[in-house]
Amino acid sequence: MASVNVYLTFNGNCKQAFDFYKSVFGGEYPYIGTFGEMPPTEGKELPEEDKDKIMHVSLPISKETILIGSDTTCEWVPHYKQGNNFSISINAESKEEANKLFNGLAVGGQVTMPMADTFWGAYFGMFTDQFGINWMVNYDDPAKMQQHP
Structure with a gap:
């Protein structure tokens, strides 16, 4: 059976938010990576200001639940709305x-x-x-x- 978690999206402050959540829940990040670490996309150059933004971070908060998140970049920024910045993630x-x-x-x-x-x-x-x-x-x-x- 699939597992369900919440995926949070931020506008440049994902690392700050997840460091806060980590201070409350405890634990460690099994993975945290930036957009600058991902392979280049053909025909698209990542703006310098987006390279340090978080592409993916996960923080287990219980045996069953992982809080997952990323920053938004490039063409996705205009679609970002605080308060509606989450997805349901099914694994x-x-x-x-x-x-x-x-x-x-x-x-x-x-x-x-x-x-x-x-x-x-x-x-x-x-x-x-x-x-x-x-x-x-x-x-x-x-x-x-x-x-x-």
Whole structure:
């Protein structure tokens, strides 16, 4: 069965927010990475001011729950709205389950990133459902995850 977590989006202060959450919940970041650390996108140069922004951070806050987040950059900044800056993140147990959940929940909605293999080793997609709720679906293939630290 899939696990469900909240994915928070920030406008440049993700690290500050997650350091605050970490001070309250405790624990450590299993991963924290910046946009400047990701591979270049063909035809797109990342603005210098976005390179130190957080691309992905996760903080386990219980045995079952992980708080996940990132900053917004480039063309996504105008769409950022404080108070509506979160998505529901589903971590599926198989690629088939990821496709089933993505295709089922996206009916009548708007796909913003189709399900696809990513540079970080996951099978991932995003959409806004027909009710305006933002979703992320992820499957971490164990074979691919061993290749990407």
